[in-house]
Amino acid sequence: MSKSLLIISRQAPWSGPGAREALDIALAGGAFDLPIGMLFLDDGVWQLVAGQKPANLQQKDLSANLQALPMFGVEALYASAHSLRERGLDGKTLILDAAVLADTDLPTLIDRYDQVITL
Numbered sequence: 001m002s003k004s005l006l007i008i009s010r011q012a013p014w015s016g017p018g019a020r021e022a023l024d025i026a027l028a029g030g031a032f033d034l035p036i037g038m039l040f041l042d043d044g045v046w047q048l049v050a051g052q053k054p055a056n057l058q059q060k061d062l063s064a065n066l067q068a069l070p071m072f073g074v075e076a077l078y079a080s081a082h083s084l085r086e087r088g089l090d091g092k093t094l095i096l097d098a099a100v101l102a103d104t105d106l107p108t109l110i111d112r113y114d115q116v117i118t119l
Helices: 018-031 042-048 063-068 081-086 103-111
Strands: 005-009 036-040 076-080 099-101 115-118
Touching (some): 018 063, 036 042, 036 103, 042 076, 076 103
Parallel strands (some): 076 099
16 A cells, blocks of 8 residues: 655745655656645745746746646645735635645644655
């Protein structure tokens, strides 16, 4: 039986390689049918906002990779309600259908997974 993996993505898509690496891990694991979830926390929630122009910062657009997650079997997607609220974002306008969780729900989510990677 495969061990489940939760990837916690905490970096904005334009702040360095962490966001891309988290997506690469999720897509690779999904390709091998591993049970994977992704939690977008802190500045990581910026990855879920539509209409970004990463080329202005000489970065690659991650939206295609994000939208490929369900096709690779990565359907357990979560976003922190607190992180969204702190950044003036609304969970209803995200580019992915991510469950928005309160901070009190995060420990329970993390405990459901065998392994956790934070980037």
